[in-house]
Amino acid sequence: MNLKQLSKELGLSISSVSKALSNSPEISEATKKKVLSKAKEFNYQANPFASNLRNKKSKTIAVIIPEIANNFFSLAINGVESYAQRKNYHVLIYQTHEDLQKEVSVAKHLMNGRVDGVIISISRQTSNTEHLEALEHKGIPVVYFDRVNENNHSPKVITNDYESAFLGTEHLLQKGCTKIAFLSFSKLLFISTNRLKGYSDALKKAGIKKDTSLIVQCDNDKIANKKLIHKLLTSAGKPDAVFACVEELAISTYEICEEIDIKIPKNIKVMSFSNLQTASILRPSLTSITQPAYEMGREAAEMLFNLIDKNVHNNLQAEMLLPSTLIIRNSTKGNSSGFAGSL
Amino acid sequence: MNLKQLSKELGLSISSVSKALSNSPEISEATKKKVLSKAKEFNYQANPFASNLRNKKSKTIAVIIPEIANNFFSLAINGVESYAQRKNYHVLIYQTHEDLQKEVSVAKHLMNGRVDGVIISISRQTSNTEHLEALEHKGIPVVYFDRVNENNHSPKVITNDYESAFLGTEHLLQKGCTKIAFLSFSKLLFISTNRLKGYSDALKKAGIKKDTSLIVQCDNDKIANKKLIHKLLTSAGKPDAVFACVEELAISTYEICEEIDIKIPKNIKVMSFSNLQTASILRPSLTSITQPAYEMGREAAEMLFNLIDKNVHNNLQAEMLLPSTLIIRNSTKGNSSGFAGSL
DNA sequence: CTGTTAGCGCTTTCAG
């Protein structure tokens, strides 16, 4: 069923029907009503390709992420989708699997106007973003989230690592912890240094002097990390709390505590930046600082639609800093209500 | 840059350029070469909407799932995407959030030819599938996976619950367990009854007579379930292994064992159907039977493309029964290499 | 082997 058939059915011209359907003021209310009802009767729906071709609008946005099977990114997509749906937009998903080549090829594929805008979290391999800037030059706005390139001044949505670490540390202090260890990650990553700074400043504010033996510099070598954590927890001046910079280090801490019989949370408190919803469910005693994935996706979508709607190539540096959320669980009640797994 | 401009640039007609680009045998190799190189030079890409309008093909498929932020479904999408990419197809994602109304509305939206085919896992509320059958009648093939309607004889991909439970139980028997409890779920669900039957038959085959006190009928009430499990584990004839029908019951079992100081896996073995990759990572001693989400998605995509390519409205009942995978971990080594979380 | 032309289904200007 297309416009031609529908107009024949109604005894009207194609153009009148088209106008009636788009609620043009040129058409009388009476005919509009007739058209609408016939359209409903025949279940008429405009062919999107014809409309898109005419309008040079695709009513579609793309989300490019490293991996969809990742709680953080899938929640983010959720946020994007909820906003897109409100705008009557469709969402195309592309995964890069952390491969720069793939990311470049996806970006190239999107140069043809298939989408009106792009939301992206770049791959680990991505150090320059020319392929994405090319999209912007073509008039296709791009909004970055979470994984952003520090050198790129496009609109982006990230969380406030510094503040989150600061507040997290204050939380531990309030709980009476005085010897708080910090498990740091790669010094090259901004997230790592920002989080460490938040921790340090909170201690400073509380008048606790820096104890470098409590700051453990970890890296990508999991085994080595575990040894470092083991050493920390068995040392003379062992901490009463551990603040892990990334989730993986918190998990390692749990495993070591189990091995050497340190009780969590009785003898030690564990706090961590953590995106994996399930970590805090299966380890109910973990206090986690979680990036608001859903909100980040939603925020990114809102930014993107602002750019699309204004149809302006916005060169302003729009940077959204969302706060992370502190998730504190009652450690006596294991709550697994967050499960959403298929049976 | 479009065909018109490109052909002007080359001093050829639009149609010749079009044919050259689609590698038509009507065009000489020499001109093809010229055209290709100019196209590359100007970074020409066909406008997908114009092509789609002409060809009545969208080169796009839709995946409709209850929730994207779910390990099982996101892995399945991964599988779909990998196959689609090979076919040069794009993937549109729609979530129903377990809402039938949403599912119906998405299905209606897809009636306009925006996609060439649909892969779906139906919502919990969905008891009839008219809205999806309507798509099939329009010539848009639909493949179901995991959550399928038993009354619908369309192509589908599901796992073999019976066989998986049978093999899982045999595994426990081989490990020397003799008193294996089974935590059953809603009697109304096929998955539940099929899994129970697999368990029973494995015991029967091993010559172990049925002990109904070891079969615990659980349901949607988490608190009540926990009480039942507690009773089971503190009873006189307590089991040496627990086979949970769904993951949630396994998690509850862990929590109770911790409370009443039963050692896992030393004093009791726990096995469960489980899709949450992280469950077996954070509970390394859990032996899980996992649905091959990725493979299911991939298989569904393959089925769908067979239907699309043949362009046949296939009424044959194509049902794919994939085996589930038994994941056995070395319980002494906590392996968390599966983490893929964003930092 | 190359070019002309019609038309996919829709929107929109312009004329009535």
Added chain:
DNA sequence: CTGAAAGCGCTAACAG
């Protein structure tokens, strides 16, 4: 207020 007609960019039948 309604209709005729052009054209979005591409493909393919047909003519040369």
